[in-house]
Amino acid sequence: MPRYRLLIEYHGGPFQGWMRLPGLQTVQGVLEEAAARLDGGPVEVIGAGRTDAGVHATGQVAHMDLRQDRPNKVADAMNFHLRPHPVAVLKAEKVDE
Known part of the structure; x- marks a missing residue:
């Protein structure tokens, strides 16, 4: 599976921090929901670090593995599925595992 x-x-x-927590809105949670809609199944998004509730980020790095190989469309597709959340994928690039 390609890694991005x-x-x-x-x-x-509006977030209760980065880490996915049942019943709470988190950054990891909305990213995983968007990735699942993009890829057609569950996707785990792994952050290089975590933020607490209410903390903003301007250069957070994360990775995810997708079943489909679409390097030129990942950022735009993720941003489409992230609406209306205040989260944006600035760049997505295929990398080696």
Whole structure:
């Protein structure tokens, strides 16, 4: 499966931090929901670091593995599925595992 490195920015106001937590809105959670809609199944998004509730980020790095190989469309497709959340994928590039 192709691995993609993501460069992400977000406004942390509406989030309970980075890490996925059941029943709470988190940055990792909305990214995984968007990735699942893009890829047609569950996708785990792994962050290089974590933020606390309400904290913003302008250069967070994460990676995910997708079943489909579409390097030129990942960032735009993720951003489409992330609406209306204040999260944006600035760059997505295919990388070696």
